[in-house]
Amino acid sequence: MRVIQHYTGSKLRNFTYFIVGNQGHAFIVDPWDGEESLEKVKQESALVKGVINTHEHWDHTRGNEVIVKKTDCPVYAHPRAKGKVKEADVFMNDGEKIVIDNETELMAIDTPGHTFAHLCLILFHQGRIEGVFTGDTLFNAGVGNCHNGGDPETLFQTIEEKFQTLDDHVRVYPGHEYLGNNLGFTLKYEPGNEEAKSWQKKYESIDWENSPQTTTIAEEKKINLFLRLESNGIQLPIGHEATQVSRDRKNTFLTLRELRNHW
Numbered sequence: 001m002r003v004i005q006h007y008t009g010s011k012l013r014n015f016t017y018f019i020v021g022n023q024g025h026a027f028i029v030d031p032w033d034g035e036e037s038l039e040k041v042k043q044e045s046a047l048v049k050g051v052i053n054t055h056e057h058w059d060h061t062r063g064n065e066v067i068v069k070k071t072d073c074p075v076y077a078h079p080r081a082k083g084k085v086k087e088a089d090v091f092m093n094d095g096e097k098i099v100i101d102n103e104t105e106l107m108a109i110d111t112p113g114h115t116f117a118h119l120c121l122i123l124f125h126q127g128r129i130e131g132v133f134t135g136d137t138l139f140n141a142g143v144g145n146c147h148n149g150g151d152p153e154t155l156f157q158t159i160e161e162k163f164q165t166l167d168d169h170v171r172v173y174p175g176h177e178y179l180g181n182n183l184g185f186t187l188k189y190e191p192g193n194e195e196a197k198s199w200q201k202k203y204e205s206i207d208w209e210n211s212p213q214t215t216t217i218a219e220e221k222k223i224n225l226f227l228r229l230e231s232n233g234i235q236l237p238i239g240h241e242a243t244q245v246s247r248d249r250k251n252t253f254l255t256l257r258e259l260r261n262h263w
């Protein structure tokens, strides 16, 4: 099994993912460009077995139409995406799985917050969790916004319950390339974060088109403020001292999410 992380070059810096099983079956997660996605699968000498949309926003579904027209493959989505994602015809509840090959499966997890029709996909390989496709829920060094059909308190619950609990080695595959921006946010509110500083240096030399990069959960716990709610190094601005003193995880999360909206 191979995971191909494809930086689409879209204005919103979307990633599309290809999960190719050892029998040559490919699943496409969040196709930005249908034609380009089909071409990529062809280059892998694989056959398209399905499209999976993490959620209903247009930039995660816009490639569906072309792919379905040319391959007639199923489109998987969250049950609440019914009627919102035109092409979706298989709806995955929390815990439901797709078999990729004889040693690889994808499991849907219900992850409301960015929207209420959002699922993430846990990648099991040889019985072990190797990665998670996070759509617009968890980003490298950040979390999704809640502007278009979401709710910050729900996002907090999802991050606490579904992502804080993942093992350190698990690889994070986000829906967008926001790492550079998010590192700036981390360093603004946790200026002493040395890991974020070294990632910022590394970021400058990443060639997104040819060798895109991502992080593990262990790395996220070092550079993502939304996973570092109890860090003493986080300095909230004037007006948020109450949060600073009480160090309540939820309040800190909501304050950071609010600050990120205006950053």
Ligand SMILES: [Zn+2]
Pocket: 055, 057, 114, 136
């Ligand atoms: Zn979205």
